Each structure stands twice: as structure tokens, then as C-alpha cells.
Amino acid sequence: MLAAAYINVCRHSSTHRALLKCFTVSKCARHLSTTREFDPTIREFVSRLAKKQPSFRVASKDVRVLSQPSEFYTNLLNIIRRARRRIFLSSLYIGFSETELINALDDALRSNPGLHLYLNLDYNRSTRPGPSSPILSLLPLLRNHEHRVHISLFRSPKLSATMAKIVPPRFNEGWGTWHAKIYGSDDEVMISGANLNKAYFSNRQDRYLHFSAQPAFADYCFSFLQTVSGFSYRVLATPSGPALHWEDTSVLPWQIQSKAERVLSQFQMNHLLSSVSSTSSEDQANPSDVVIFPVIQAGQFNIREEEDTLSMLFDHLASRDDCLDQEPVMNLTSGYFGLSKEYQDLILKSNVGCSIIAASPKANGFYGSGGLSGLIPEGYTLLEKRFMSAVRAASRLSNVLDHHNITLKEWERDGWTYHAKGIWLSPSMDSLPVLTLFGSTNLNSRSANLDTELSFVMATSSDDLRQELQEEIQGLHRWAVAWRGGERKVRWRTKAIVALVGGML
Numbered sequence: 001m002l003a004a005a006y007i008n009v010c011r012h013s014s015t016h017r018a019l020l021k022c023f024t025v026s027k028c029a030r031h032l033s034t035t036r037e038f039d040p041t042i043r044e045f046v047s048r049l050a051k052k053q054p055s056f057r058v059a060s061k062d063v064r065v066l067s068q069p070s071e072f073y074t075n076l077l078n079i080i081r082r083a084r085r086r087i088f089l090s091s092l093y094i095g096f097s098e099t100e101l102i103n104a105l106d107d108a109l110r111s112n113p114g115l116h117l118y119l120n121l122d123y124n125r126s127t128r129p130g131p132s133s134p135i136l137s138l139l140p141l142l143r144n145h146e147h148r149v150h151i152s153l154f155r156s157p158k159l160s161a162t163m164a165k166i167v168p169p170r171f172n173e174g175w176g177t178w179h180a181k182i183y184g185s186d187d188e189v190m191i192s193g194a195n196l197n198k199a200y201f202s203n204r205q206d207r208y209l210h211f212s213a214q215p216a217f218a219d220y221c222f223s224f225l226q227t228v229s230g231f232s233y234r235v236l237a238t239p240s241g242p243a244l245h246w247e248d249t250s251v252l253p254w255q256i257q258s259k260a261e262r263v264l265s266q267f268q269m270n271h272l273l274s275s276v277s278s279t280s281s282e283d284q285a286n287p288s289d290v291v292i293f294p295v296i297q298a299g300q301f302n303i304r305e306e307e308d309t310l311s312m313l314f315d316h317l318a319s320r321d322d323c324l325d326q327e328p329v330m331n332l333t334s335g336y337f338g339l340s341k342e343y344q345d346l347i348l349k350s351n352v353g354c355s356i357i358a359a360s361p362k363a364n365g366f367y368g369s370g371g372l373s374g375l376i377p378e379g380y381t382l383l384e385k386r387f388m389s390a391v392r393a394a395s396r397l398s399n400v401l402d403h404h405n406i407t408l409k410e411w412e413r414d415g416w417t418y419h420a421k422g423i424w425l426s427p428s429m430d431s432l433p434v435l436t437l438f439g440s441t442n443l444n445s446r447s448a449n450l451d452t453e454l455s456f457v458m459a460t461s462s463d464d465l466r467q468e469l470q471e472e473i474q475g476l477h478r479w480a481v482a483w484r485g486g487e488r489k490v491r492w493r494t495k496a497i498v499a500l501v502g503g504m505l
Helices: 002-012 016-024 043-049 069-082 099-111 134-144 161-166 171-175 198-202 215-229 257-285 305-319 341-349 371-393 445-449 463-477 492-504
Strands: 056-058 063-066 086-090 116-122 149-154 182-185 188-192 208-211 233-238 241-245 290-298 329-334 353-359 406-411 421-426 435-439 453-460 480-482
Touching (some): 063 069, 063 463, 069 198, 086 215, 134 233, 149 215, 182 215, 215 257, 257 290, 305 445, 341 445, 353 371, 421 463, 453 463
Antiparallel strands (some): 188 208, 421 435
16 A cells, blocks of 8 residues: 555655655554654654654664764774675765775775775865865776776756856855765664764764664665765776766756656655555564654755754644643754754744854864855854844843753864764753754755755664763863854955855855
8 A cells, every 4th residue: 555655646746745745644654653662752753753754763772972083983994894795985075185094995895805885975075176186086996996886976956057167166066065974884874974084083073873783774875875876977987087977868967956856755755665664563573762764955956854854843842732841952063053044943933942052263164264265264153143143132042051042152172173063852951862863964054955965863762872962962062162253253245255155154
């Protein structure tokens, strides 16, 4: 019956929203069979989300929350060394000077003749011109293992063919990038917001969650990347250097919107149906205390699962009739804090206390850059000022978090930059988190409308995992101080640039 319902949907609708709406209202819609194990604060939300998004049940013993860039890098190398069948890595780019990482990939391929390597990267970021172009560092892998290395470069269609000829390198990345950060091999996956560059391995703070022995979840992540490869460039090695090949002759690279919307929507629907068929048997055979929901955000393809999910969460928190003796609180962070209007409205109109950490100007990755990019930290100060004005107008401003107020802090650590992003929800100020959003999204206008993101909502009833999430929050707050943006001056030229390209920040 589920398969028939899906086929009927696909026949009559090619849009993401129509697919989900048609499925959700059908008799095939389902509930996770064990949502009662979760905290009452989120129980009904988890049940509702399970009707709309694919889900994966996981045992908390197979989940690790890492805290340091060095741990991320060590774990990444170990994931590569353990691989026997497949390595799949998705990032904005791989740094040109990452010799150790490239050598680890090469060694793994040499040691395992049946191993294949799959890389999904951003087209514009990976093909910056010059002798240090990231794509050049990948040539040895292609030449040494021609038929076992598969490199896909995603090009945002927001930049038209004409504009692509006009807009110079680096600036062309402003029209959207491939932004999903997935690092896996065989049946294990690490999800992060970090890219594959030396700073992210040493002194650029992010988040990192590792899932081991999870074949279904790993297959989902791998299949997602394979799906996107279907509308991406393929990189080939030639005697003169890398060559880019567009395989789909039925559509031009800058006109993939309809195809991407259709293919990604069908991909999610297939996995939602798969979740339905496997839920009850897995719940009985493999008791678990964690559920993970992947959410795609690709505004340029009319896919807004992240927005829909967060809107559903805030609606649930506003209307719940349980836990009346508790007031949930939220922690939120973004290294590029400039909430989209939709997210800002959700926070300001809710009654949920919210503690926010943003990067200080010195912790912004563009701090000290030359040219116009050097103004980016100041641009974020302007966005923070506007947000705080809105908070003040909503009578939600406070320097101390409670169940209703909003606080903003800035992260600054000498010699470090800040790139962490995500949300944690706790039933009360004194309780541990029961839910988190993690992955690639920066929760800003750019993530919502331009970049292609994959993030995850994770709910858990495990006391140990909840404690790890609490320690993750505390680790970020260790370097957070009261926001000082109100004291900073924003120059007129920065205001003018933000007015022109604010949605690209």
C-alpha cells in the first residue's frame, strides 16, 4: 500500500511540498512506535516529525560527541583507515596543503583493492584559480586510482551562465555553495560543520558527532551524496590537469532547479517510506534510545525541510498542554549569526528562553582578510545590532537567561576562530538537553536560500548522551562573553554593502 501511494504521488506531483502533504494526510502516515520514551517536552513533536521526515533509530552507545578540532581530525583519519568498501566525504572543499589527509586516502586505496572513494565538493570553492587551487591536490588520487575515485563538484544554479562570466572567483561563491559536511566510511558516519582544511583540524571550533555501526544511516548519507552527484560535475584527470565533465546532456548546469527539486523530493520520500516499513521490526529487535531525522534545506530548489521542522518545533512548544510545570529553554549558536527573518520571528514570538552564542569579530573566519571580505565581520556586527534591537522591541532582552528572555554572547578565544552551529533544547533551565539540531546549517538567510544544506534533528532519552550534549554546550560557553557589539562602530560602506548583499552573508 505504501509503494502504491508513493507511485501515485509521483505521478501527479513533482514538488516537494505536494509529495509530503499528499503522503502525510494519507492512511499510510505513521508514528514512531516508541515515542513515549522521550521527554514529554518533545514527545508529540517527535511523533509528528516522524510522519514527515525519514528517521533512523540508534543506540546511544554508538554515538560520540567530540569537542575539539584535533579530535575531529584524528577521528577522520581513523574512519579512513578502517574503510574496506567505501569512503564518502562531503565538504565545501579540501585544502590544497592537506598532504597527510590525501596520503591517508591514497594509502587506504592502495591497501584495499575493492575500496572506492567518493568526494562531493563545491564547484566554485574547489576550482579557485592559481597554483594552490584545491582541485589540484586531488589529481594524484585520480591518476593513481582512476576507476575507484569519484569526485563530484556541485555548482549552484543561482549564478546564471552570463553572470558566471562576469563575477570573479571567490565572489561567485556568494550565489550559493555545496555546504553539507558528511565524513563516512562503510557503516560509520561523522557529521560536522567543519571543512577539510588545516584550521578546522587545529584552531577553528565546530561541532562533531560520530555514529558507529549504523549501516542504514550510513547508507542514507551515502545515497544522498550519490543523488546530488547526478546533477554535479564529474572531475576527470587528463595529462594537462583536471577536466570537468557534465554528464547529463538533458539539462544545463545552471538550469538544474527542476531536476534537483524532483530528485531530492523523491529521495526523501523513498527513505520516508523505507522508515515506515522498517520501524516496527527494528523497534522490537534493536531497542534504541536515539532517533535521528535528516532535514534538507535547499531554498533554490524549493526544498525547505529545515524551516518546516523548526516551525513545527516552535508551534509545538507554543501549544503543548503537557509539562506545564516546566519551561523549556533553547541554546542556539552560529559562527555566522544573521538569523533568517523566518527564524528570527519564530524566536521572538515564542515564549521559550533562548541563549545565543555568535562569533566575535576576531573569531570570524574573515577577520583580517584583505579587500571587501575584510568587512564581513563588521557586517555581522550590523546584523547582530539589528537583531538585538528587535529583541529589545519585543521586551525579551536580558543578560541572564531565564525561561522567557533572550541572551546574546560572543565567542572569542585567542588565536582561534568560531564555526560551530546548531540548536539544543532542554525541558527546563536545570535539565539536560533532550534534542539537538546539528549539521551544516548556519541558521541564517544564506543557509535558508542559497546554500545546499543537510542537517539532522536528534532526540534522545539517554542520560549519558544528554550529559554529553550538556558538556558540549558548556564547552562552547567557556569562551563566550557578554555581547559587545553595541559598542562597536559600523562604517557607512559596510552598511551599504550589507544592504546590497545582506542575504549572501
